[in-house]
Each structure stands twice: as structure tokens, then as C-alpha cells.
Amino acid sequence: MYSINHFRFIVLIGGLLLCSAQTRANTNDGYEQLIALTEQFFEWRNEGDDPLKRSSQLVSRRLEQLKQMQANLRSIDIEAWGKAEKVDYLALRGVMDQQDFMLQISKPWERDPGYYVDKMKRLAFTQLPLSGDDLSRFRAKLKSIIAITDAAKNNLKNVPKDFASLAIHNLTTSDGVGHGHPYRMIPPAGVLGWYTDLLQRAQVSQIELVDDVEAARNAVKSLHIWLLEKQPSMTAEAGVGEELLDWYLMQVKFMPYTSDEVEVLGERELDRTWAFYALEQHRNRKLPELSLPSSEQEYEARIASVDNDIRQFIKTEEFMTLPDYVPDDFREIGFNVPWIERPTGPNYWEAIQFRDPSPDHWHAHIPGHRVDSIMLSKITHPIRSFFRDPGRMEGWALYLEEVPLQLGFYENRPRTRELIYNFGIFRSARTLGDIRLQRNEINIPEVIKFWRTKTPWLDKDVARVDAEIYLRRPPGYGLGYTVGNFQMIKLLADRKQQLRDKFVLGEFHDEIMAMGAMPIALMRYEMTGLEDEVRRFWNYQSLDEKLSQISN
Numbered sequence: 001m002y003s004i005n006h007f008r009f010i011v012l013i014g015g016l017l018l019c020s021a022q023t024r025a026n027t028n029d030g031y032e033q034l035i036a037l038t039e040q041f042f043e044w045r046n047e048g049d050d051p052l053k054r055s056s057q058l059v060s061r062r063l064e065q066l067k068q069m070q071a072n073l074r075s076i077d078i079e080a081w082g083k084a085e086k087v088d089y090l091a092l093r094g095v096m097d098q099q100d101f102m103l104q105i106s107k108p109w110e111r112d113p114g115y116y117v118d119k120m121k122r123l124a125f126t127q128l129p130l131s132g133d134d135l136s137r138f139r140a141k142l143k144s145i146i147a148i149t150d151a152a153k154n155n156l157k158n159v160p161k162d163f164a165s166l167a168i169h170n171l172t173t174s175d176g177v178g179h180g181h182p183y184r185m186i187p188p189a190g191v192l193g194w195y196t197d198l199l200q201r202a203q204v205s206q207i208e209l210v211d212d213v214e215a216a217r218n219a220v221k222s223l224h225i226w227l228l229e230k231q232p233s234m235t236a237e238a239g240v241g242e243e244l245l246d247w248y249l250m251q252v253k254f255m256p257y258t259s260d261e262v263e264v265l266g267e268r269e270l271d272r273t274w275a276f277y278a279l280e281q282h283r284n285r286k287l288p289e290l291s292l293p294s295s296e297q298e299y300e301a302r303i304a305s306v307d308n309d310i311r312q313f314i315k316t317e318e319f320m321t322l323p324d325y326v327p328d329d330f331r332e333i334g335f336n337v338p339w340i341e342r343p344t345g346p347n348y349w350e351a352i353q354f355r356d357p358s359p360d361h362w363h364a365h366i367p368g369h370r371v372d373s374i375m376l377s378k379i380t381h382p383i384r385s386f387f388r389d390p391g392r393m394e395g396w397a398l399y400l401e402e403v404p405l406q407l408g409f410y411e412n413r414p415r416t417r418e419l420i421y422n423f424g425i426f427r428s429a430r431t432l433g434d435i436r437l438q439r440n441e442i443n444i445p446e447v448i449k450f451w452r453t454k455t456p457w458l459d460k461d462v463a464r465v466d467a468e469i470y471l472r473r474p475p476g477y478g479l480g481y482t483v484g485n486f487q488m489i490k491l492l493a494d495r496k497q498q499l500r501d502k503f504v505l506g507e508f509h510d511e512i513m514a515m516g517a518m519p520i521a522l523m524r525y526e527m528t529g530l531e532d533e534v535r536r537f538w539n540y541q542s543l544d545e546k547l548s549q550i551s552n
Contacts, residue, residue, distance in 0.1 A: 030076045031085055035382045037076075038092050041069055042386045045099060051119055051151050052144070054109035063103045070096050070542075083529065087522040088383045090254070090537055094519065095387070098252045098474060100543045105240055106474065109155050113167035113227055114472055116152035117191055120145055120220055121170075124194035125182050129206040139209070145216040149223045156230075160238035162444045164231050166468050171224045176461025177347060183340065195220055239438040240475055247546045248475045253391055254519035255476070255483055256533040259435050262479055266431035269482055270454065273424035277456075280418045290355035290415050292346065296339040299354055303335050306358045310366055313409050319367075320509035325378070326371055333371070336364040348455075348462040352423065356416040358409075359401050359423055368397040375513055384516035390477055392517045395484015398427060402485075422456055427481045429454040434470045434478030444471065487520035494528050 048062060073096065078089050102108075108115040123141050130138050174187035181187065188197045195217035202209040240248070242259060249255045249262070257265070293299040307330035314322060327333055337353040337360065340346075346354055353360050362368055372393060379385045401420050404410065410417050433447040442450070448463040455463075470478030491512075496503045515523050525534040541549075 030078060031081070033072075033076050034085075034089060034092065037069060037072055038088075038383045038386060041092065041096060044069070045095075048099075051109060051116055051148055051155075054151065054155055059103060059107075059109075063100075066096065066099055066103065070100070083526045086534075087518060087526045090522055090534075091387055091389075091518050092383070093540075094252050094254060097543060101244075101248060101252060102474065104543060104547070105244060107158075108472070109151075110157055111159055111236065112163045112472060113152060113156060113159060113223075114163060114170065114468070116148050116156075116223065117167050117170055119148050120216075121191050121194065123216075124191065124198045126198065127182075128198075128201050128209070139212055142209075142212040142216045146219040149219040152223055153226055158236045159230075159234035160236045161231075161234055162238040162471060164227060164234040166444065166472070168224065168227050168231065169464075171220065171227070175465050176459075177349075177465045178340070179338070179349075183338070185341070185343075192217070192220055192224060237440045238443070238471055239440040242439045243550055244546070245435070245438045245475050247541065247543070250536065251541065251543075252474075253476050253480070254521045254537055255391065255487075256521055256536050257483070259439060262483055263432060263435050265486060266428055266435070266479065266482060269486075270425065270428035270432065273421050273428055277418060277421035277425060280414075280421060284414050284418065287415055290419075292351075292354050299339050299357075303357045303361065304330050306356070306361050307333065307366065310358065310361060310404075310409075313404065313407075314367065317407060318504075318506040319404075319407070320506050320513065322367065322371070323375065323378070326366075326374060330365075333365045336360050348426075348458045351457050352419045356413060356419060358413065358416060359420050362400040362404055363397040363423075368400050369393065372396060372513075372517070376517055379516050381516065384518065388517045389519045391480040391484040391487070392520050392523070393484075394477075394481045395486075395488050395520055396512070398481045398485040399488040426451070426455045426458060427485075430466060430470065431479040431482040433467065434476065437467070437471045438475050444468070484520060487524070491520060491524045491527065494524065494530060498528060 044062075044065060070093075073089075073093060076089070078086060081089070123138075123145070126138060170190055171192055172190040174189060174193070176187075178187055184197070188194045195213065199210065199213045199217060202213050239245070246258045249257060249259065255262070293302060311322070314320060335353075335357060337349050337357075339354075340350065342350075345351075349360075364370065376385075376388065401423060405417055405420055410420070429451050433442070433451055436442045437444075437447055444464070444467050447467050448460060451463045451467075452458045452460065466478070492508065495508055511527060512523065515526065518526075521533045521537070524530060
């Protein structure tokens, strides 16, 4: 049985698609060219992450192919297009520029040993025994570990010290977080330890795999030895530098700020979240502190209760439309932090999630990342079905932490409000760390110390893993949480000012979801018609032009 809200959501999506179709009907065949180019680009991009296909000749060939697609994009006449179609054009230009940056600047196959270590790790998690095609594929993957090791030794050059140190650490030491890893009371010692774990399991349950597993483990070990030998010469800078970071924020991430401006915003947000954290602690000073659950069963009961409360709140407060295809059972939605009993006690994420799962459940599951991904998978738009902009996805998820607080969800969870501001403190500190790492102003040990000084409960393992994530990913991922949240709040304010008494929060959120995961500044232009930000994106500078400017 469909609800009124469900029909409202269907009508909204239909209306957006109809407006888009009417605009396309008034243009030449350029939009059809854009659709075809989008399909071509994403097919090309998805072919490109094989570490065994990263010779300099192949990289040069891929760069030539990309340059031709960029030229084809520039040749499309978009003058008569509507806002939605221009958004699609800019979004495609941005992801092409991202690939250009990866091929010319980031070059993880040349600069990051972790690029190869990551390709090795998850194979060691495989559950045995295997049979049939699964066994054949597994054996082939084990043999490929030798080729991946050889590729690493041949391709790696200009390696930053931080990247080398992180790869060596991950090869020989547990990351101390282990999310996505099979549970062990005492985690194996890094990737090498996991291959030892796999070997021990093969000796018990599938003896015919022992030789193949040993060969793979020896290949991983040889990479570790090679990195130790080469580490003294691995002294390149890990970050991209201020000029390229500013270019990337504007041209790829469509964030209308320089890194200096983001730093100011991040410092202001760090002050705000710390102040509100202090005020909440004072407000709640006479209340008992939240306790950790005593068992996995109690923890899952807390998650089930939170999931039900969030669904009821979304419905009664008309927060947004949850389509009927969103699973009703929280076990299908999942939860972000598994139950783990650590000898040293919970890590940062666990210390918060175990006490009250609600902030992370809003962020990561309903209506955050999990529901967001489910809804995005239903988009049939010929261009927007391809896009998953990190700033939009992380910005939406962080927005879902504090906005329910403002709407009253936490009135009966007063001490949980402290957890939300604790999260906000860490996200703000990460914004500053992300900028300073990419501008080569600090290194990994220094950012870990900075984050732990600023963030209550933060342990060194979570800090190190997050530092690795945000330094090794494309620039700006770490700051995307806080800046994306700023952009969401700005869009909410803009839309309320435009519509005044006609503004409806649920309709605003439904329109956000119907647009897909496009960069928020582009969505703002499409929704509001405001051109103050998008005007800056049309003042385009290619990466080649930027590099020429820097060199001169």
C-alpha cells in the first residue's frame, strides 16, 4: 500500500525528469552527446584500476584517451541548456578533471606502496574450504599476488615518507580498528599476519592450497623487505601543495572556497563544537553518564530500538519520504560498528556507538549512507545514475547528525547530544588536518597528535587509520564532511529564504534525494537558480593550464 508521502516523492522525481526532458527537447542534439560521453567515460574509468596495467606506456595512452574525451566535452554547445543540463555538464567535467589529476599528479601506482598492499589484503580474509569455480578463481588470485609484488617494485618511485611508513606498518602490524576484517580476539599482525592466518586455515581445511598460499605469503614478505631497503630514499612530499589543492577544490569538488577559507571555516567549527560540547556537559551534569552495553545482545537491542525511533521520527516529523523499497528490518539496513571485545577496551567509534547508536545510525544507515545508496541505485537518469559525489554523500550524512538534534530527536537522549558534538569536534579537526596534510605543513605523526589533543576519547589507532584514509585518497575527502555539511545548511537557508512560508522541510529533503549525488554547489544552483557560486566554476582553468602557471 503506497503512502501519500510515497506518491509525493514519485511526483517530485517525475516532475524533475519532465522538466529535464522539456529542456532537452529545446536544445540541439548536444545533450545526447553528453549522455553518450558520460557512458563512455565511466566505462573507461572503470577499466583503469588494475595494478598490473600501470606501465608508463599504458598510463600515457590512458591520458591521451582522457584528453580526447575532454576535448569532445568542450566541443558541446550548451548555451541554450537549462540549469539541470548545465549541472550534468559541469559534473562530468569535474570527474574527468579528477581522473586527469590522478593520472598526472596523484599517480598512486608510482607514489603509494599502499596501492599494492590494499590489493593483497582482502584476499587473505577468504573463508575456506572452497570448491569449483570459487576455488579456481581463488587460486588465480593467489598467483596474481606475485605479479602485483613485481609491479610494485617496478613502478614505485618518488614515494613519500608517510606513504612508505604506512605501507610498512600495514604489512606487519594490526591497524587496531579492523572494520571489515574477520573477527579475531588477537588480530593478525598486518597483511603478513593475515596470510599466516590463511596458511594455518589451509593446513587444516584445504591442504591442496598450502603451496599457493605460501607462495603468495612469500611474495608479500618480499615486498616488505624491499620497502625496508628502499625506505631511506623515499622522501617525496605526500600532499599535493596549496596551489593544486585550491585548484582541485574548485574544479573537481566544486567547493567555492580556497583551502585558506576552508581552514578558517574548520577552525570556527572546531570552536563551535567544543563550546556546545561544554554546554551540553554542563546542562547534563546531574544526569548519569551513558553506559557501555554488557553484551552483543544488549548492543543489538540498542540498535534495533534506535532504528525504530528514527523511522518513527522521520514519519511523524515529515522529515523526508522513505520509499517502500527501503528495508523495514534494521538487520537489512545494517550497522556501522560491529560488536568487538578488545583487551584494551573500545576504540573511539565503539566508545560512542556502543553507548548510543543513534548519531551514527542517522549518519551511516537511515537515512544516511545505506538508505542514500539504496535510493541512488534506483535512479534511472541517463547521466545522474553514474554519480556518487563524496562531498554530497558525506555532507548529507553529517547534516543528519545535528539537524535531528535541532528538531528535537534527542530531547529524551540528553547525554547523546554530547556524543554528537564529540563527532563534530573530530570532523572539524579532520578538516584542518586534511588541509595541512595536503599542503605539506604537517606529517602523519603530527596530525595524529593534533587530532588526539583536540578530540575527546580519540585513540591512536583510529587517528592513524583516518589520517591514512584522508591523505591517500584524492584531496579533500576528509574536509568534505564539514564543508559538505556547511553547504547543506547554506542550501537549506537559501531555500527557506526563497520560499518563506511555502517552505516544507520534507519536500526540501525529497528534492535533494531526487537530484542524485551531485556536488552540492551544483545542486544549489539547480534548486535555487542562484549563480553566485556556479559563476566561479564557469571561470574554468584546466589542469594543464594550472601546471603551466605553476611552472612559470
